[in-house]
Amino acid sequence: MSNKINLENIKKLREITGVGFSDCKLAIEENKGDIEKSIEYLRKKGIAKASKKMSRVAADGLVLLNEKNGSVSVIEINSETDFVAKNIDFINFCKEISELNFENKGNLELLKKANMKNGKNVEENLIALISKIGEKITIRRSKFFDNDGVNFTYVHNSVDKNIGKVISVVKIEKNKKDLKEVGTKLAMHIAAQAPISIDESGIKKDILDKELEIIREELKNSGKNEQMIEKISNGKIKKFISDNTLLNQIWIMDTKLKVSQVLKQFSGDKNIKILDFLRYKVGEGI
Numbered sequence: 001m002s003n004k005i006n007l008e009n010i011k012k013l014r015e016i017t018g019v020g021f022s023d024c025k026l027a028i029e030e031n032k033g034d035i036e037k038s039i040e041y042l043r044k045k046g047i048a049k050a051s052k053k054m055s056r057v058a059a060d061g062l063v064l065l066n067e068k069n070g071s072v073s074v075i076e077i078n079s080e081t082d083f084v085a086k087n088i089d090f091i092n093f094c095k096e097i098s099e100l101n102f103e104n105k106g107n108l109e110l111l112k113k114a115n116m117k118n119g120k121n122v123e124e125n126l127i128a129l130i131s132k133i134g135e136k137i138t139i140r141r142s143k144f145f146d147n148d149g150v151n152f153t154y155v156h157n158s159v160d161k162n163i164g165k166v167i168s169v170v171k172i173e174k175n176k177k178d179l180k181e182v183g184t185k186l187a188m189h190i191a192a193q194a195p196i197s198i199d200e201s202g203i204k205k206d207i208l209d210k211e212l213e214i215i216r217e218e219l220k221n222s223g224k225n226e227q228m229i230e231k232i233s234n235g236k237i238k239k240f241i242s243d244n245t246l247l248n249q250i251w252i253m254d255t256k257l258k259v260s261q262v263l264k265q266f267s268g269d270k271n272i273k274i275l276d277f278l279r280y281k282v283g284e285g286i
Contacts (some may be wrong), residue, residue, distance in 0.1 A: 027042050058080050073105070074106075075097065077138070089132065096116055152186065166280070170186045172275065177267065179272070197246070
């Protein structure tokens, strides 16, 4: 093989894969100039590189939403650093994944097997991107809201249309009233106040048990007797429930009212029912 053909093939392989010169040169030489075999060679090498990066923590990244015909999908894709979260290759990957996530109604297992525009599936493209960028990248979580209710969304710290660091969605039961004003404000409230459920019935028992354990231990360490611990802990757990359930939270736009009171004022004789909500903040809980 002539040096000219060799260099042309290396250049072509770099353009296709985004991998560095020396790796492409080795791949071309190992595979006698065959581009397809060289791509396969680099993919295998990329998989090896990617697996080493999987032990690192990816707690930055982006949250993306997609809205069509009243339905909404949301997905969080993580990188290790904000620098990569601003990388155009990462952003373009995330945008295409968001489209596919909507098509697959938030089902991550189906999403990972779905083909992207280049003909390769999401998992294959994810491995290639990890190898190219050099950071751990994970598709963390997703959710789909169908249009059997009215969905309202809010993007905080927006970096592009429907892309940000915090995204919230609230789904309200269909109503004869125009719900846009209250729905949009509710989505903003959820982004700011981070409720964990609509009401007390939605809080998992293990969350309440853990919180009560922390409260009791704190009171015990402060020297309170068992009778006082019981009395004070009951009050504190009630406040925890109030602070973390959407309907019982103080309304961020009027601290004299709770969310439930705002909904009642707005609805009049038409009851407004919140069916579901979501708040994704990049890296939260990792």
